[in-house]
Amino acid sequence: MSPAEIKFYFDDQEVIGLTGQSVGAALLANGDRILRKTRFNEKARGVFCGIGVCFDCLVVIDGLANQRACITEIKAGMKVQTQAGADA
Amino acid sequence: MHNVVIVGGGPAGLSAALSAAAAGAPVLLLDSNPRLGGQYWRQPDESFGDQGSQHFDLETGLLLINAVKARKEIEVWSGAQIWSATHKDGVNTLRVLVNGKEKIINTGNLILCTGAYDRTLPFPGWDIPGVMTPGGVQSLIKGHGVLAGKKVVVAGSGPFLLPVAAGVVKAGGSVVELLEANKSRRWITSLFVVLENLSKIKEGFYYIKTISEAKVRARFGYAVVAAHAGVNGELDSVDVAKINRNFKIKKVRNVKCDVAAIGWGFTPDTTLAGTLGCKQIVAKDGAVVVSADSNQQSSVAGVFVAGEITGIGGSELSMAEGVIAGLSAAKFVGCKVEVLKAHRARRAKKQRFATALINSYPIKDGWKSWVHQETIICRCEEVKLKDLHYAIDELGATDSRTAKLLTRCGMGMCQGRICGRSVVDLVADQLNVSPTDTDRISAVNRPIITPISLGQLAAGE
Known part of the structure; x- marks a missing residue:
């Protein structure tokens, strides 16, 4: 058995991830390392702690802001967007 | 009705669940991860197949996980996020989100096994995408089958850098630098502790073998003191410094890399215990830990604590503490069971090794000059x-x-x-x-x- 492919979207681009992968992991595997821009200095941020502690990998998922990419599992058809600032 | 509620499905929580259930107490095990095992035995979806090569000892983890799943007295809620907790008149109220639904648990008997996360130190450029914690790099490999980058610098201090570097090599990446800030390996001098914990020594050699086969050489007395982004805003290189005993910079050179995994040991996650009013104390290394008595009970009656939140000690100490916490909690709810001398002796042995290790990897004040x-x-x-x-x-x-x-x-x-x-x-x-x-x-x-x-x-x- 090998993991099934799951299709989702990052900033409207199609991305293929594998069963059970987090949004952050699937995006890193796809070469996407910048997940948001900070609200004051507009600095790029990505996955840092990888285990849900640091809240640095925040993205917008299906319209809901401030979701931790590193601990949110990908689902087919999910729409993930780069988060700009607090984006709430 | 669950008599014992356990928070955390890592080595401590799994051991606590098994010993409490064996003593006759029904258990509810809450775990925030999608799969049991904690950070130490983190695994991807089962469709990824055998993950043994990414672990030194996944067998022990699988034994515990399968035993927990097999016991009908233990109910497991995976993906359970506790967002609020209060304690009043002996009752602990946990508000938990499970699959988007809120559930409220009221219990007098809790075992907290909430673990730890990488300790990080700030330095110029540590917010650039590509700078990560070693635990983050490892969790991507172990939990998702993803290597964060091809050229990886692993740096910081502590024995955990070894398995992370070995994991990167096994996943097909290249460790361009492996840097340990401390020079001394003082634990060698406490020979008795080493001899009574040979399994841990074996684990160390297992990692060293993997990384030396990939021709990675660890350098002692070096640290990453700055990170630089390329035009795309992502990590392009790091400044590697030769440092003195107090971590003050002596000489710097630049190293190209995609990922820098930098960690300085671990910080116990005592948030939940603190919120419930459990007494916290400061350990010798400056970490805040939850105070526990010889039965792993916290200052709050009925709230027991085990694993890294009582002090960083690794999986084996966590398991030993978890067993005692499980037995103590079962006794607390009326099961006829006692913590045995052998249980305490096992914990003491693992504790001696943990103490020797922590003393060998001090974080010196000089980091502030970076x-x-x-x-x-x-x-x-x-x-x-x-x-x-x-x-x-x-x-x-x-x-x-x-x-x-x-x-x-x-x-x-x-x-x-x-x-x-x-x-x-x-x-x-x-x-x-x-x-x-x-x-x-x-x-x-x-x-x-x-x-x-x-x-x-x-x-x-």
């Missing part, structure tokens, strides 16, 4: 060192709590989990005093266990 005025200290609120200094020098802050309130340093989404410990050190440094235990404990005081959005709550029941 931080510049423009360096981000609080990643969430983008507070710089100069902002902290302004709060102290111009606004009159006389402790880290006031400096925090004046700058919002440590008041963002992570609630100071990442910067809190460093802020206490940096503020004390500017005031030219030593941090007090009160400073350290107040830095880990968090009103919310996990911040969640109102949207998530509204989506629940």
Whole structure:
């Protein structure tokens, strides 16, 4: 058995991830390392702690802001967007 | 009705669940991860197949996980996020989000096994995408089958850097530098501790064999002291410094890499225990831990604690503490069971090894000289060192709590989990005093266990 492919979207681009992968992991595997821009200095941020502690990998998922990419599992058809600032 | 509620499905929580259930107590095990095992035995979806090659000892983990699953007295809630907790008159109330639905648990008998996360230190450029914690790099490999980058620098201090470097090599990456800040390997001198813990030595050699086969050589007395982004805003290179015994920079050179995995040991996650009123104390290395008696009971009757939150000690000590916590909790709810001498002896042996290890990897004060005025200290609120200094020098802050309130340093989404410990050190440094235990404990005081959005709550029941 090998993991099934799951299709989702990052900033409207199609991305293929594998069963059970987090949004952050699937995006890193796809070469996407910048997940948001900070609200004051507009600095790029990505996955840092990888285990849900640091809240640095925040993205917008299906319209809901401030979701931790590193601990949110990908689902087919999910729409993930780069988060700009607090984006709430 | 569950007699014993356990929080955390890692080595301590799994062991506690098994011993409590074996003693006759029904157990509810809450775990925030999608799969049991904690950070140590983290695994991807089962469709990825055998993951043994990414672990030194996955067999033990699988034995415990399968035993927990097989016991009908143990109910497991995976993906359970506790967002709020209160304690009143012997009853602990946990508000938990499970698959988007809120559930409320009231219990007098809790075992907290909430583990630890990588300790990080701020330095110029540590917020650039590509700079990560070693635990983060490892969790991507173990939990998702993803290598964060091809050219990886592994740096910081502590024995955990070895399995991370070995994991990168096994996943097909290249470890361009493996840097341990400390020079001494003083634990070799405590020969008795080494001899009675040969399994841990075997584990060390297993990693060393893997990384030396890939021709990676560890360098001692070196650290990453700055990171630089390329034009795309992602990590392009790091400054590697030869440092002295106190971590002061002697000589710097630049190294190209995609990923820098940098960690300085671990910080116990005592948030939940603290919120419930469990007494916290400051360990010798400055970490805030939960105080536990010989039965693993915290200062709150009926709330037991095991694993890394009582002091960093690794999986084997966590398991030994978990067994005792499980038995004690079962006894607390009326099961006829006693903690045996053998259980305490096993814990003492693992504790001696953990203590020897922690003493071998001190984090020296010189790291503060790597931080510049423009360096981000609080990643969430983008507070710089100069902002902290302004709060102290111009606004009159006389402790880290006031400096925090004046700058919002440590008041963002992570609630100071990442910067809190460093802020206490940096503020004390500017005031030219030593941090007090009160400073350290107040830095880990968090009103919310996990911040969640109102949207998530509204989506629940």
